[in-house]
Amino acid sequence: MSEAATSVAIESVVRDSYGRLVAYLAARSGDVAGAEDALGDAFVAALKRWSAEGVPEKPEAWLLHVARNRMIDAARRKEVRQKSETFLQQIAEEAQAVAKTQEYFPDERLKLLFVCAHPAIDPSARTPLMLQAVLGVDAARIASAFLVSPAAMSQRLVRAKNKIRDAGIPFHVPEPPAWEERVSFVLDAIYAAYATGWESLMETASTHHALAAEAITLGRMLTQLMPREPEALGLLSLMLHCEARREARYTSDGKFVPLDQQDTTLWSQSMIDEAERYLRSAAAFKHMGRYQLEAAIQSLHANRAKTGRIDWKEIALLYEGLVRVAPGIGSLVGRAVAIAQAGELAAGFAALEQIPSDRTADYQPYWAARGHLLRLLNRKDEAREAFDRAASLTDDPALREYLFQRSADNI
């Protein structure tokens, strides 16, 4: 096999099994960095061996075997043999079992996801940790997506992995009553990846774009790993609804298009259908939550493609539920706009005014919404001020241009 063909084969194993292999090793050693290092070495060894001898029948078992040997070497160097002997023995036995039978080695990715989003881990490290440990995204790419220097991102990741190992964060799937909160941390970390990828969609081929795709991959994985968790389905539905509109968010010459004016023929109907399916499956569990509500709101927007109108009354109701479970600034602003669009203009504006000013000072969507409602109320000068303020709070040039345009359209 040529080296090129081997690297393609390795790439496919990495794509399909990287997270499973890291999770499997780390769940036994408690050491994410050690697992990644050992696997990295195993992939290097594979590149050499497989180009000469071809890809083995069970590439994962082969990689596990090599990675285990690397971990034994590392343990010897650090003289922590006693502590690691048990798990290394366990890995050896299981690797043999996997090699002999048709069985696949146990999938521990769910445990790894819970570890990455453990409350003892710095929240700003949770999403990067997931992307790296579960999907194998390299630190430099993660750094660029999160707009921090590669050195700073590496440091953040190293600190988090050290904490997992040294503080004894357990690799287990939490149980009630901790379950719901711990799941929400995992969902939030995945959604943060999506939101980071979403915000700067202008650079279509950029790392940001790729990040949104990685987030959806994580979302799909999660629904497979916890098929009975409606919020995981809700999150996937939400991300797919947003992703379906990718092509419609900007015109071909780069101008921003607000959601209610997007050309619905540019929306991906197949993605919308998929999002709707997940939302329906979630609803069957009859356990409402933040992400299902957000997905349901997006679903009503998606309906415009069929009905030509937006059911703002229904959206306002959903926001009412959303502010109860997740009273973030985003849901408060969304609720106010929905009330106003549903015909209760004064009530909507009053709801906007009730949001404490310390939360709105640097929140762009608040000022855009305020400009919009003031315009509807015919308070022209205040509307212009609000749009200008909104424009100065965004880092998206297309959105800034759009907001200045709205400020200038002083009808």
Next chain:
Amino acid sequence: MKYALLVHQSQEHFDRRNDAAAVAAGKAYGEALQAAGIFVGGAGLDSPQNATTVSVRDGKRQVHDGPYAETKEFLAGFGIIDVPNLDAALEWAARHPAAGFASIEVRPLLGSHFMVGTPKPPK
């Protein structure tokens, strides 16, 4: 793994530590740790006003009155527990009777060779 539960609290709560209810809750918690077989050691600490801080610099002993750092919240007690992992330690920390008003810092002890135990009589 062994973890230290370090109780940081304000003067206001520290002053109420001898209230009958606080004493009873502290005792019950200690007994629960014992009963679970995870208690390694621990104690409440006297006021930081009674602390004396010692350091040796350039071979010279320096002693000064007061705690290492003057802070609004200070270390008021500690416990050492032996549990399987951080989640178990966090669960016990949350049950600490002071957790409702103080902050319980949970820190793993350094390695398994850390010296904890009953002092042996001098030879």
